[in-house]
Amino acid sequence: MRTRKRTAIGIVGLAALxxxxxxxxxxxxxxxxxxxxxxxxxxxxxxxxxxxxxxVSIVPDGGSVDYSGTTGMPEPDGPVSFNGSVDVALPFxxxxxxxxxxxxxxxxxxxxxxxTVPSLVPRGSGALEVTARHVQQGQTxxxxxxxxxxxxxxxxxxxxxxxxxxxxxxxxxxxxxxxGLA
Numbered sequence: 001m002r003t004r005k006r007t008a009i010g011i012v013g014l015a016a017l018x019x020x021x022x023x024x025x026x027x028x029x030x031x032x033x034x035x036x037x038x039x040x041x042x043x044x045x046x047x048x049x050x051x052x053x054x055x056v057s058i059v060p061d062g063g064s065v066d067y068s069g070t071t072g073m074p075e076p077d078g079p080v081s082f083n084g085s086v087d088v089a090l091p092f093x094x095x096x097x098x099x100x101x102x103x104x105x106x107x108x109x110x111x112x113x114x115x116t117v118p119s120l121v122p123r124g125s126g127a128l129e130v131t132a133r134h135v136q137q138g139q140t141x142x143x144x145x146x147x148x149x150x151x152x153x154x155x156x157x158x159x160x161x162x163x164x165x166x167x168x169x170x171x172x173x174x175x176x177x178x179x180g181l182a
Contacts, residue, residue, distance in 0.1 A: 090122075
């Protein structure tokens with residue numbers, strides 16, 4: 001009977017650690033290049049390449065963002081190619097939410113971008129690491145910030161959490177015989 005209690009307590013403890021680990025955002029910024037940028041979302045949230053990595057910006061599920069950015073380099077003499085992307089790190093990998101490429105004769109840009117967040121990106125469940133990359137004139141700029149999407153994680157998140165706990169308990173329990181460890 002004691003072994004069962006210890007096993008049950010161990011399973012509950014491990015399940016709690018899995019849940020906390022899954023909900024804790026990764027903190028760490030990777031910045032390179034001379035670039036700088038800023039975005040103003042339709043809910044009033046401002047996100048900047050200069051903000052501390054431990055600041056979590058709450059952004060709308062969809063809408064518009066007014067952005068501006070510069071490479072910090074002198075204007076090119078003629079057309080130069082560029083490309084970039086915004087990527088979101090997810091617990092099961094990552095997703096690219098927008099890409100851009102083309103040619104330009106300038107070192108800066110400003111506009112409004114209309115967006116919708118892909119359904120794979122969880123809402124209301126805590127911070128997500130968002131990384132923007134821009135490559136131009138042999139320079140690669142990278143900025144990483146923490147963002148959370150407004151909204152409720154919904155029933156799917158609750159079902160997923162329960163499923164994870166049950167699966168973890170089953171995996172751990174499979175290593176035990178009725179009279180102790182296998």
